[in-house]
Amino acid sequence: MLITDLIACPACDLLHRKRDIPVGTAAYCRRCSTSLYRGKKFSLDRPLALVLGGLIVFGIANVCPFLTLQMEGRMRETVLVSGVAALYQQGRMGLSALVLLMGIVCPFGQLAGLLYILLPLRLGLVPPHLARVCRWVRRIQPWAMIEIFLLGTLVTVVKLSETAGIVPGMALFAFMALLFIVPAATSGLHWESIWERIPCSIPPTMAAGQALASCRSCDLVCPKPGGVGAASARCPRCGAVLHNRKPASMARTCALVISAMILYIPANVLPVTVTTSLGQTQTDTILSGVIHFMISGSWHIALIILVASIMVPLAKLAVLIYLLISVRFKSTWRPADRTRLYHWTEVVGRWSMVDIFAVTVLVALVRMDFLASVEAGPGGIYFAAVVVITMLAAECFDPRLIWDAIEEHI
Numbered sequence: 386m387l388i389t390d391l392i393a394c395p396a397c398d399l400l401h402r403k404r405d406i407p408v409g410t411a412a413y414c415r416r417c418s419t420s421l422y423r424g425k426k427f428s429l430d431r432p433l434a435l436v437l438g439g440l441i442v443f444g445i446a447n448v449c450p451f452l453t454l455q456m457e458g459r460m461r462e463t464v465l466v467s468g469v470a471a472l473y474q475q476g477r478m479g480l481s482a483l484v485l486l487m488g489i490v491c492p493f494g495q496l497a498g499l500l501y502i503l504l505p506l507r508l509g510l511v512p513p514h515l516a517r518v519c520r521w522v523r524r525i526q527p528w529a530m531i532e533i534f535l536l537g538t539l540v541t542v543v544k545l546s547e548t549a550g551i552v553p554g555m556a557l558f559a560f561m562a563l564l565f566i567v568p569a570a571t572s573g574l575h576w577e578s579i580w581e582r583i584p585c586s587i588p589p590t591m592a593a594g595q596a597l598a599s600c601r602s603c604d605l606v607c608p609k610p611g612g613v614g615a616a617s618a619r620c621p622r623c624g625a626v627l628h629n630r631k632p633a634s635m636a637r638t639c640a641l642v643i644s645a646m647i648l649y650i651p652a653n654v655l656p657v658t659v660t661t662s663l664g665q666t667q668t669d670t671i672l673s674g675v676i677h678f679m680i681s682g683s684w685h686i687a688l689i690i691l692v693a694s695i696m697v698p699l700a701k702l703a704v705l706i707y708l709l710i711s712v713r714f715k716s717t718w719r720p721a722d723r724t725r726l727y728h729w730t731e732v733v734g735r736w737s738m739v740d741i742f743a744v745t746v747l748v749a750l751v752r753m754d755f756l757a758s759v760e761a762g763p764g765g766i767y768f769a770a771v772v773v774i775t776m777l778a779a780e781c782f783d784p785r786l787i788w789d790a791i792e793e794h795i
Contacts, residue, residue, distance in 0.1 A: 391606040393599035394419055396724045397788040400597075400606070417724045417788070422604075427578040433503040435570035439496045442559045442566060447489070450554030452538070454545065454750040456757065461750055465489065465556055468745035471752065477761045483769055484745045487738065491529035492567065498522035499570060506582060516583050516623035519576075520602045526571070527731075527776070530738055531563050536689070537742025543686050544678070544743075545750065580605070585622035598627040631783040635709065641778035642705050648767045648774065649698060656762035658744055663756065670764060671695060671740060694740040694768070701730050701775050708782060715790035723787050730779045737772045741765060 392403050394414040406412055406424035413420055447465050454461040466489065472481035498518050505512040512518070542551050580603045599606050600620040607621055618627040656668035669677070671694045678687035704726050710716075711723060744765050751759040 391597075392421055392604060393597075393606055394421060395599075395601065395604075396728070396784045397720075398599065398785045399788075417721045419724065419728070422577065425573070425575045427575040428573070429503055429507045432499070432570045432573045433507055435566055435573070436496055436499045436503060439563060439566040439570060440500065442562050443493060443496060446556045446559035446563065449556040449559065451556040451560075452542070452554060452746070452750060453552040455550035455552065456548065456753060459753055459756065461752060462554075463746075463749045465560070468749035471748040472745060472761055475748065475760050477766065480741070480745075480761060480766055480769055483773070484741065487528055487530045488534045488742065488745075491525045492531050492563065494525055495522055495529050495567065495571075498525075499574075502579065506579070511582055516580075516603070519579065520623055520625060523576075523602070527735060529567070530735060530742070531560065531567060533736055533738050534742045535560060535564060536736075537739045537744075538746050540686055540690065540739065540743040541746040541750070543683050544747070547681060551750075577604075580622060583622050585620075598629065600625055600627060630785060630789075631781065634781055634783040634786060635712065637781040638705065638778050639709055641774050641781060642702060642709065645698075645702060645771050645774040645778065648771050649702070652764055652768035652771050653695070655764035655767065657740065657764040657768065658747060659760045659762050660751075661758045661760075668762060671768065674740075690740060693736050697733055697737050698771055698775060701734050701779070704730050705775070705778055705782065708787070712786045712790070715793065717790050720787050720791055724784050727779070727782065727784045727787070730775075734772070734776050734779055737775075738769070741769050741772070 390402050392401050393399070394401065394417060396419040397414060397417040399414055399416045401412075401414065401421060403422070404412070406422075408424045408426050411420050411423045449464070451463050451465050451467065453463070466485070469481050469485045469489070472478075472484065499522060501512060501518055502515065502522065538557070545551055583603075585605070585607075597606055597608060598618065600623060602625040603620060603623040605620055605622045607627075619625065620627055653671055656670055657674065658669045660667045660669065671690065675687050675691045675695070678684070678690065708723060708727060711718070744761050747759050748761055751757050
C-alpha cells in the first residue's frame with residue numbers, strides 16, 4: 386500500500402485509504418464520524434479573486450467611518466480601531482491588544498497569508514517558505530473573529546438605540562461583506578492540492594512494522610524517523626514536529642481548565658462596564674447586562690449574551706473536565722459521543738468573545754465627557770482571559786486519547 390494513499394483521522398487516529406470523491410461531498414471517519422476531507426474542484430482563480438476583494442474591502446473597513454453616535458445634539462464618529470485606542474487610553478492594554486489581535490490583525494493576516502500562497506501558485510511559482518505560511522494561516526483561523534465582532538456591534542447598537550441615534554458607516558458594511566468573503570475564500574481552497582506543490586521525499590511504501598506518524602498541520606502520513614519514541618522527528622513536507630500524541634496533553638489541559646475556573650469567578654462578579662452619565666456612575670456585570678436587556682424587552686439580545694457569556698463558558702469547562710476524567714480513568718463509554726463533545730468545545734468556545742467586542746464598541750462610541758462616558762471594567766479582563774484560556778485548553782487536549790482506552794481493551 387502506498388503511504389501517500391493514507392490519511393489518519395485527526396480525532397481517533399484511525400488510518401483510512403484516500404479515495405476520489407465527487408465534488409461537494411465529504412469523507413468521514415468510519416469509527417468516529419469526524420470529517421476527513423471534502424471533494425473539491427481544484428481552482429486558484431475563485432479563491433484568489435475573493436482574497437484580493439477581501440483585502441480591498443478590509444482596507445475600506447479600516448479607513449471609513451464605522452459607527453456614528455448622535456446624542457443630545459452631539460456626534461461621535463468612530464473607525465474600526467477606535468475601540469482599541471479607547472481601551473488603551475483607559476489603561477486596559479491587555480484587553481486592547483487582544484481585541485486588536487482577534488478583530489483586526491488575525492483577519493488581515495489570514496487574507497495576506499492566503500494572497501502570499503495563492504498568487505505565486507496561480508503564476509506557476511512556488512513561494513519561499515510556503516509550508517510555514519500554510520501552517521500559520523490555518524493556525525490563526527480560529528482566532529480571526531470577524532463574525533463575533535459584528536455580533537458584538539449589534540448588541541451595542543441595540544443597547545444604545547434606547548437613548549441615542551446610531552448611524553452605520555461604510556466601514557460597517559465593508560466589515561459585513563468580509564463576513565461572507567473570508568469563509569467563501571477558505572471553503573473554496575483545496576488544501577491537499579496546495580500541500581502537494583511542496584516537495585517532500587518519503588518512501589512510497591511502508592515496510593512491515595514501520596512506525597507511522599500523522600502530521601497535525603498538513604495531514605501527511607509518513608514514517609517516523611527513529612521509531613515511535615523519537616522526540617525530534619519533523620514532517621518531511623511542512624517541517625512541523627511529529628508526535629504520536631500532543632505532549633503533556635492531560636497536564637496542560639488540566640492546568641488551563643483550573644486557571645479558567647478560578648478566573649471565571651471575578652469575571653462574573655466584577656463590573657464589565659462603568660457608565661458615567663450626568664455625574665452619576667453605574668456599574669454593570671455580565672448578568673446585570675442580561676437583566677437590563679430582558680427588562681427593556683430585547684429578549685433576543687439577552688438570550689445571546691446569556692448563552693454566549695454565561696452558559697457556553699460553564700458548559701465548555703464542564704465538558705473539558707468530563708473529558709479529562711474519562712481519559713484519566715480510561716473510560717470506554719460512548720467514545721464517538723465524547724469526540725463530538727470535544728468538537729463542540731472547539732467550535733462554540735470562541736463565541737463567548739461577543740461580550741468583549743460589545744464593550745469595545747461601547748467604549749469607543751460613548752465618550753462625551755460629562756454628558757456620558759463608558760469605561761471597561763476589570764471584569765472584562767478576567768472574562769477575556771477565561772475565553773482565551775478555554776480555547777487554549779481545547780487546543781491542548783488530544784481527542785485521540787479518548788480512543789486509546791478502546792484500543793487497549795481490544
